[in-house]
Amino acid sequence: xxxxxxxxxxxxxxxxxxxxxxxxxxxxxxxxxxxxxxxxxxxxxxxxxxxxxxxxxxxxxxxxxxxxxxxxxxxxxxxxxxxxxxxxxxxxxxxxxxxxxxxxxxxxxxxxxxxxxxxxxxxxxxxxxxxxxxxxxxxxxxxxxxxxxxxxxxxxxxxxxxxxxxxxxxxxxxxxxxxxxxxxxxxxxxxxxxxxxxxxxxxxxxxxxxxxxxxxxxxxxxxxxxxxxxxxxxxxxxxxxxxxxxxxxxxxxxxxxxxxxxxxxxxxxxxxxxxxxxxxxxxxxxxxxxxxxxxxxxxxxxxxxxxxxxxxxxxxxxxxxxxxxxxxxxxxxxxxxxxxxxxxxxxxxxxxxxxxxxxxxxxxxxxxxxxxxxxxxxxxxx
Numbered sequence: 394x395x396x397x398x399x400x401x402x403x404x405x406x407x408x409x410x411x412x413x414x415x416x417x418x419x420x421x422x423x424x425x426x427x428x429x430x431x432x433x434x435x436x437x438x439x440x441x442x443x444x445x446x447x448x449x450x451x452x453x454x455x456x457x458x459x460x461x462x463x464x465x466x467x468x469x470x471x472x473x474x475x476x477x478x479x480x481x482x483x484x485x486x487x488x489x490x491x492x493x494x495x496x497x498x499x500x501x502x503x504x505x506x507x508x509x510x511x512x513x514x515x516x517x518x519x520x521x522x523x524x525x526x527x528x529x530x531x532x533x534x535x536x537x538x539x540x541x542x543x544x545x546x547x548x549x550x551x552x553x554x555x556x557x558x559x560x561x562x563x564x565x566x567x568x569x570x571x572x573x574x575x576x577x578x579x580x581x582x583x584x585x586x587x588x589x590x591x592x593x594x595x596x597x598x599x600x601x602x603x604x605x606x607x608x609x610x611x612x613x614x615x616x617x618x619x620x621x622x623x624x625x626x627x628x629x630x631x632x633x634x635x636x637x638x639x640x641x642x643x644x645x646x647x648x649x650x651x652x653x654x655x656x657x658x659x660x661x662x663x664x665x666x667x668x669x670x671x672x673x674x675x676x677x678x679x680x681x682x683x684x685x686x687x688x689x690x691x692x693x694x695x696x697x698x699x700x701x702x703x704x705x706x707x708x709x710x711x712x713x714x715x716x717x718x719x720x721x722x723x724x725x726x727x728x729x730x731x732x733x734x735x736x737x738x739x740x741x742x743x744x745x746x747x748x749x750x751x752x753x754x755x756x757x758x759x760x761x762x763x764x765x766x767x768x769x770x771x772x773x774x775x
Contacts, residue, residue, distance in 0.1 A: 484575040489531030490586030498532055500620050500627070507535075507614035507631045509555050514619045514626065515548040520568045522549040524603060527574040527592075529584070533632075535616075536587045538607070540566070540574060540626040548624050553617040558685035559664055561766040562607040562615055564628060572603045579669050588613050588633040590765040596667050606682075608766035645757040645774055652694040652762055652769070656713040659744045660687025663717040666724075670731045676759075676772040677732035679750065683767050686715055690767045696760040704735075705755045709771060711746040720746040732775040 495501055525541035542548065549568030556563055574594065576582050581593040591608035607630065616629040665682040683692065692713035699708045711717075717739075724739030735751035750773065757774040 483577065483580070484527065484582045484592075487529045487582050487584045487592070488586055489529055489536055489584065489589075492531045492533045495532050495534045498530075498537060498629075500618065502535065502616045502618075502629050506616040506618075507629070508616070509557075509612070509614050511552065511554045512615070512617040513550065513552040514617055515550040515568075517550040517568065519547045519549040520601065521546065521570045522568050524566060524569055524572040524574055527576065529592075531586060535629045535631050536584075536589050538589075538592070538628045538630070542624040542626070543573065544570075545624075548619045548621075548626060551617065551619075551626050553615060553628060555612065555615070556664070556684060557612050558690070559683065559767050560609050560611070560690065560764060562609060562628070562630065564605040564607060564617075566603045566605075566626065567601065569601050569603055574603075576605075579667055584608075587630075589630055590763070593766070595665070606766060608763075610765040645759045645772075647698050647755060647757055649695070649697040650758075650760040651696070652691065652760065654689065654691040654693040654713060654762075656685065656687070656689035656692045658687060659713055659715040660685050660689055661692045661711075661713045662686055662715050663719055663746065666719050668726075668728065668734075668737075672732070672775065675775050677728075677734045677775060679737065679771045679773075681709075681711065681769040681771075683769060685767065689713075690764060691762050692769070694760065694762070694769050696758065696771060698755060698758070699749075701749050702751060705752045706749045707752065707756075707758050707771065707773065709748040709750065709760075709769075711748075711769065712744070714741070714744050714746050717741045717746040720748065724748070732773065734773055 521544065522542055523544040525543035528539040528541065530537045530539075549566060551564065551566045553565075554563045555561075572578075572594075576592060576594040578594050579596050581591050583591055588610050589607055590610050591606075593606040593608065595604040595606055597604050607628070609630070611633055613633050614631045616631075617627070618629075619626050661683050662685075663681065664684040667680045667682070669678045669680075671678055683690075692711050694712070695708075695710040697708055699706055701708070720739035720741035724737065726738075727736040728734045730753055733753045733756055735753060737748055737750045739746060739748040741747075750771070752773070759772045760770070761772075762769045
């Protein structure tokens with residue numbers, strides 16, 4: 394027997410394997426397993442197919458997402474249009490000169506219904522009422538103000554009080570979640586053809602509550618009530634034969650202006666102060682709401698442009714004052730230079746209220762008053 398070493402045997406087997414591999418078209422050396430060609434090719438094709446499917450899926454998804462975004466944008470636009478269509482039209486002027494017969498009114502009042510006493514309707518348990526569009530209508534014997542309710546659940550607690558010295562009926566409506574009457578907070582609607590002269594939506598810090606001041610040309614009785622189906626709050630105000638009070642009004646200027654007034658002695662108390670930036674009218678308006686507790690309704694008032702606190706201010710001096718809750722507390726309010734008005738400071742001494750309205754620069758102004766309701770008004774040119 395041929396004596397062959399181990400290394401020689403490995404060389405011989407390697408040579409035989411190489412020869413066989415050359416015949417089979419493979420390239421596998423000794424001690425290594427070769428992978429078949431066909432499975433590799435098939436596997437590669439499968440991978441390519443899977444990747445292709447994933448790519449097509451992502452492409453389709455990318456095309457669908459813009460469509461979804463477009464739909465969302467369209468829904469948003471439609472919602473915005475709906476909100477705009479539901480916006481309440483502002484009420485600025487009311488003319489009730491055209492009168493209807495009293496009996497034509499729903500739940501028409503009788504003479505015995507009218508009173509000058511404080512009155513109330515509604516339920517304090519109602520806390521989510523929505524005050525809807527306010528309506529006004531003239532009748533031969535009374536003017537009707539109707540507050541529609543855009544909510545269910547009943548009528549919220551509402552009260553009305555005659556403020557005799559201020560020529561005003563004050564209306565308080567509590568339990569509100571929204572107020573869409575058509576008169577913005579701090580704004581008013583002028584009324585013609587009635588004993589009612591104006592309807593003011595007062596500024597208040599009291600939550601879920603609206604206050605309205607109904608200016609009247611002279612004291613009169615009223616009837617506060619409500620009707621259902623749908624729920625409404627109604628204030629009927631008895632008409633009177635009156636003439637409009639004469640307003641003492643100046644032209645815009647930087648000159649000193651004064652109101653003589655008709656108050657005798659210290660007959661006036663300050664009932665409230667409000668301000669409005671009336672950009673449409675080109676003025677910043679400050680209104681001093683006053684009330685008489687004696688003889689006469691209008692105090693003596695002086696206004697003049699002065700140097701103050703390193704700048705300019707309109708100084709307003711109101712005499713005939715019995716009390717002034719604002720000025721007594723050293724009134725100090727900032728208006729952030731809206732309309733060129735920085736702010737207002739007030740003080741009270743010896744039955745005189747003094748207010749300084751600080752300005753960014755010297756401006757024209759106009760001082761005047763109204764009898765119904767009793768107010769002293771300062772308009773400052775923007």
